[in-house]
Amino acid sequence: MRKSGVxxxxxxxxxxxxxAFATSPRSDAFTSKSKSPPTTTTTLPTAVCIHATATxxxxxxxxxxxxxxxxxxxxxNTFAPNAQVPTVLAYAAWIRTSATDLALYPGYKxxxxxxxxxxxxxxxxxxxxxxxxxxxxxxxxxDAAAGFYANKTLYYPMVNGLATVVRYTNGTVNITKxxxxxxxxxxxxxxxQNLSLLVNNYRQTPQSLDNQLWGSTLGGVPAVWRxxxxxxxxxxxxxxxxxxxxxxxxxxxxxxxxVVRAMQLDINPEWPVFVTYAGRGAVGAxxxxxxxxxIADRFLYPSTKDFxxxxxxxxxxEAQPW
Numbered sequence: 001m002r003k004s005g006v007x008x009x010x011x012x013x014x015x016x017x018x019x020a021f022a023t024s025p026r027s028d029a030f031t032s033k034s035k036s037p038p039t040t041t042t043t044l045p046t047a048v049c050i051h052a053t054a055t056x057x058x059x060x061x062x063x064x065x066x067x068x069x070x071x072x073x074x075x076x077n078t079f080a081p082n083a084q085v086p087t088v089l090a091y092a093a094w095i096r097t098s099a100t101d102l103a104l105y106p107g108y109k110x111x112x113x114x115x116x117x118x119x120x121x122x123x124x125x126x127x128x129x130x131x132x133x134x135x136x137x138x139x140x141x142x143d144a145a146a147g148f149y150a151n152k153t154l155y156y157p158m159v160n161g162l163a164t165v166v167r168y169t170n171g172t173v174n175i176t177k178x179x180x181x182x183x184x185x186x187x188x189x190x191x192x193q194n195l196s197l198l199v200n201n202y203r204q205t206p207q208s209l210d211n212q213l214w215g216s217t218l219g220g221v222p223a224v225w226r227x228x229x230x231x232x233x234x235x236x237x238x239x240x241x242x243x244x245x246x247x248x249x250x251x252x253x254x255x256x257x258x259v260v261r262a263m264q265l266d267i268n269p270e271w272p273v274f275v276t277y278a279g280r281g282a283v284g285a286x287x288x289x290x291x292x293x294x295i296a297d298r299f300l301y302p303s304t305k306d307f308x309x310x311x312x313x314x315x316x317x318e319a320q321p322w
Contacts, residue, residue: 043234044072045094048256052083062094065276065288066132069312073099074133074276076288081242081253090242090253091289093133093274097173097236100132101313102165103320104150104190107305111141111148112155119151119322121302123309127321128282130312134299135239135274136227136266137306138194139215146193148306149184151322157182162193163263165229165237171316175231175261190320192306198228199262204251214247218268225291226250227272230259238262241272241289269293271305 047059060079064072075094080086095102106118123131138146147158158164164178167190177197184191195214196207207213217224227241228250238257242250247264254262266272273294278284285296299307311321 045075045077045232048077048079048092050079050081050083050256058083065286066278066284068279069132071099072096073312074310076276081249081256088242088244089290090240091274092257093135093239093288094232095133095237095239095310098171099313101311101318101320102167102173102190102237103127103309103311104137104148104192105299105303105307105309106148106150106155107303107307109140109304111306112153116153116155117151123282123299124321127309127311128300129280130314131277131282131309132312133274133276133310135308135310136241136271137192137308138263138265140305143215144195146195147178147182147184147191148193149188149191151320154183158184158191159193161196163195163197163261164191164193165263166191169317171313172235173231173237174235175229175237175263189317192308194263194265197261198247198251198264199230199254199259202255202258202260204248204255208247208251211247214264215267222246223249224267225269225272226267227265228254228262229265230254230257230262232258233260239274241274241291243269243291266305273298275299 045062047061049057049059052058060077062075062077064075073096077092078089081090108121141156145159146162148155158178160179162178165175166188167173169187169189197205198208211222223244223246225243226245230238232238238259240253270293272289272291274289275285275296276288282300287294287296
């Protein structure tokens, strides 16, 4: 049976952006030019606090859904980013990168040419014993040219200037503005690009203010399901998905979560998904993001589109299950 876990709270400073952390942001936090962020990951995030009025706040604690693995690796938090619209919820997940491996898998419709080794196109059976979570990736390359590198294969060349999530051989991950040329170097195990940075140096980017730069929406409406991936000042990842979001409001959510940098992932109702697993072996798959267009076992059979998987780490710099 899935256990809710004990809500994890710590005394911290409530920031004006609406989030409390047990340690305040470091002025020397790693920059977008850093090859890899620091791996100090002992401090867990505390409550997400949103201004209800000018003088009051509503705080939402992080919690652990799945407790079958002893070390706290994934926490979730559901909150209304705008307290005046309490029915619109954001779904956030914090991923401890020092204890996990982030893997990337192609789908059978992309990316890259079909002659390349596309691998399992699902969570491979060999990896399911240590699978913690799966979540959606970014746009098809036909919709926005972007680099894709996984399992020593370059499915689509990297593009300088684009927002990129990178996994390194030293065990760290980063979200950065790519400057490394068309092919990743030997220190990189995985890299996936999508558009430009949504948040940089704790602030939303000027580009985030122009909704037309962030993908075609279903029916042409500006506010749709959107998802994003950010990195905090300790090198941990934070995933977010929420309905009724523009590029601007999505960036504001990532700022509320106090990420150093963030990139938008996929948008529109068909794609945002975050799945957790109640037990070893990918049993008890459950949709954390309440998107009615998704099913919990989506990535346990061949997927149309590429996706990310989070595994318990066995050793630093290991190859992803394939």
